[in-house]
Amino acid sequence: MASRLVAHLGPQVLAGASAQTLAEQVRALILDGRLTVGERLPSERALALExxxxxxxxxxxxxxxxxxxxxxxxxxxxxxxxxxxERPAVPTDDDETAIDLSIASMDSTPGLYDATVRSLPRLAALRGTSGYSLRGLPELREAVAARFTERGAPTTADQIIITSGALNAVNLVLASIGRRGSRSLVEQPTFPHALEALARHGYRMLPTPVDIDGWDLSHLADTLLHSRPHLAYLIPDFHNPTGATLPDAERARLAATARNAGTLLLIDETTAELDIDRGWAPTPMAAHGPHVITVGSMSKIAWGGMRLGWIRAEESLIRQFLATRPSFELGTALLEQCIAVELLDEMPALTAHVGARLGAGRAAVAEGLAAIDRLAMPPTPGGLSTWLDLGSPVSTSLSLAARDHGLILPPGPRFSTGGVLERRLRIPITLTPERTREAMTRLRRAWEDLGDDRGRSPREHTHAAVI
Known part of the structure; x- marks a missing residue:
C-alpha cells in the first residue's frame, strides 16, 4: 500500500524526478496543506522503493x-x-497583501443584513425551547423541500435534515452509512475536501475523468458496473472545478446504471444555483430514485460565513442520519436557520444577484488571461471557477512561483486523487473585478517567471522556485 506522501505525489509523475524536483513537489504539498506540520515522512529507503x-x-x-x-x-x-x-516571501492566510485563490467564494449578498433583521422575531420566538433540533426548523425544512419540488424533484420536509454546511452534511452521511474499506467512485478533478472526507472514512477512490466539456460517460458506466462501488460522490451542476453540467438524459442513464450496480449516489449541489448564462436548468438528480442522497448549502449563494446546509434523502436514510448525528452534533445554529428561511423566500432575486456577480468576475478573469501568453479562458457558463489548460505540466511550479508574488494558488493536483492534472489550474471567478484584476496581474508575473520552463515538465526543472 502506497504511503500518504506517494499517494499525493503520484508515483507515475515522479518516477524519473530529480532530487530537486522531488523536494519542490513535497514543499508544494506542505504549503498547500496536504502534508501537515509534524507528520512523519516515509523513510528514505521506503520512499526510494516506492x-x-x-x-x-x-x-x-x-x-x-x-x-x-x-x-x-x-x-x-x-x-x-x-x-x-521565517518565511517573509510566502503569503499566508493572515497576510493582508496576499490574494487567496484557494477559496472560491463571494462576499455576502446585499440582502443578508435585511434578512438577518427580519429573522430576529422568529429567533426570539424560539427562546422558550431547548434550542436543540436534530432535524432543523420545520419551516426551513419546508422551504428547502419546496425548492427541490420547484426544480423538479418532489420533496417533503420529512426528507430534509438541516446541517452546519454541506461538508458537515457529507461527513454525517459517511458517518452513518460509510463502509470502511469499500470503494467510492469520484470525479477527477473534484472538491478536495470531499476526497479527504472519503479517505478519512476509509474509502478507496476510483477516479472517473471530467473536463470542461463534461464526463466520460462510458468510463463512468464501466467503472460502476465492473467495480460496483458502494458510493459515488458527484457534482453534476456547475462541477467544481470544471464548470461542466450533466444533461438531463445523461442523469437518467447514470442513475439507472448506479441503481443496477447497487451504488448510492452522493450528489453535491452546493454549486447548483450558480448560473450565469447556461440557458437551461436540469432536473435535480434527486428526481431519479431513492438511491440518491443530495447535499446542499447556503454558503455559495448567500455567504461563506453562513454555515448552513442540508441533506435530502429517502426517509429511511434520514432516520439513519438522525440516529448518528448526536454522536458529534446536536443540531444547527438557530440564527442561521432563521436567516435562511428569509433568504429562501427571495431565491429569484438572490440567484439573479449571484449570477450578475459571477458574470462580472468571469469577465475580469477573461480580461486578465487575455494578457497572459498562451493562456485563454474556456467557456464558463456558471459555477465557482474556470479550469485552465496550461499547455504543459507546470501547475505546481506556477503555484510555487505565484507565492513569490503574494498569490495563493492551489495547483491542479490539489483536485485529484494522486498527483495528476499538472496541466490544469483552477481560477475562481468569485472575487470582485478589482481584486481579480490584481490577481491576474500577479499570475502574469508568476507565469513570466517560469520562462522556458513553461514548455518543460516539472521533472525537467533544474532550479527551485523561490519561496
Whole structure:
C-alpha cells in the first residue's frame, strides 16, 4: 500500500524526478496543506522503493527540504514535516497583501443584513425551547423541500435534515452509512475536501475523468458496473472545478446504471444555483430514485460565513442520519436557520444577484488571461471557477512561483486523487473585478517567471522556485 506522501505525489509523475524536483513537489504539498506540520515522512529507503529511485536521490531531496526548513530529522523518529521559522516571501492566510485563490467564494449578498433583521422575531420566538433540533426548523425544512419540488424533484420536509454546511452534511452521511474499506467512485478533478472526507472514512477512490466539456460517460458506466462501488460522490451542476453540467438524459442513464450496480449516489449541489448564462436548468438528480442522497448549502449563494446546509434523502436514510448525528452534533445554529428561511423566500432575486456577480468576475478573469501568453479562458457558463489548460505540466511550479508574488494558488493536483492534472489550474471567478484584476496581474508575473520552463515538465526543472 502506497504511503500518504506517494499517494499525493503520484508515483507515475515522479518516477524519473530529480532530487530537486522531488523536494519542490513535497514543499508544494506542505504549503498547500496536504502534508501537515509534524507528520512523519516515509523513510528514505521506503520512499526510494516506492518511487523506484535511488536512495541517494531521496536522501538529497530530504536534505534540501531540511536545509530550507521544511523538514526536520528527529533522532529515532525519522523525518517529519516542519515550516521555516521565517518565511517573509510566502503569503499566508493572515497576510493582508496576499490574494487567496484557494477559496472560491463571494462576499455576502446585499440582502443578508435585511434578512438577518427580519429573522430576529422568529429567533426570539424560539427562546422558550431547548434550542436543540436534530432535524432543523420545520419551516426551513419546508422551504428547502419546496425548492427541490420547484426544480423538479418532489420533496417533503420529512426528507430534509438541516446541517452546519454541506461538508458537515457529507461527513454525517459517511458517518452513518460509510463502509470502511469499500470503494467510492469520484470525479477527477473534484472538491478536495470531499476526497479527504472519503479517505478519512476509509474509502478507496476510483477516479472517473471530467473536463470542461463534461464526463466520460462510458468510463463512468464501466467503472460502476465492473467495480460496483458502494458510493459515488458527484457534482453534476456547475462541477467544481470544471464548470461542466450533466444533461438531463445523461442523469437518467447514470442513475439507472448506479441503481443496477447497487451504488448510492452522493450528489453535491452546493454549486447548483450558480448560473450565469447556461440557458437551461436540469432536473435535480434527486428526481431519479431513492438511491440518491443530495447535499446542499447556503454558503455559495448567500455567504461563506453562513454555515448552513442540508441533506435530502429517502426517509429511511434520514432516520439513519438522525440516529448518528448526536454522536458529534446536536443540531444547527438557530440564527442561521432563521436567516435562511428569509433568504429562501427571495431565491429569484438572490440567484439573479449571484449570477450578475459571477458574470462580472468571469469577465475580469477573461480580461486578465487575455494578457497572459498562451493562456485563454474556456467557456464558463456558471459555477465557482474556470479550469485552465496550461499547455504543459507546470501547475505546481506556477503555484510555487505565484507565492513569490503574494498569490495563493492551489495547483491542479490539489483536485485529484494522486498527483495528476499538472496541466490544469483552477481560477475562481468569485472575487470582485478589482481584486481579480490584481490577481491576474500577479499570475502574469508568476507565469513570466517560469520562462522556458513553461514548455518543460516539472521533472525537467533544474532550479527551485523561490519561496
Amino acid at each position: 518511487l523506484r529511485r535511488s536512495r541517494s536521490t531521496v536522501t538529497r531531496a530530504y536534505g534540501l527540504l531540511e536545509a530550507d526548513g521544511y523538514a526536520v530529522r528527529v533522532h529515532g523518529g525519522g523525518t517529519r514535516v516542519s515550516l521555516p521559522h
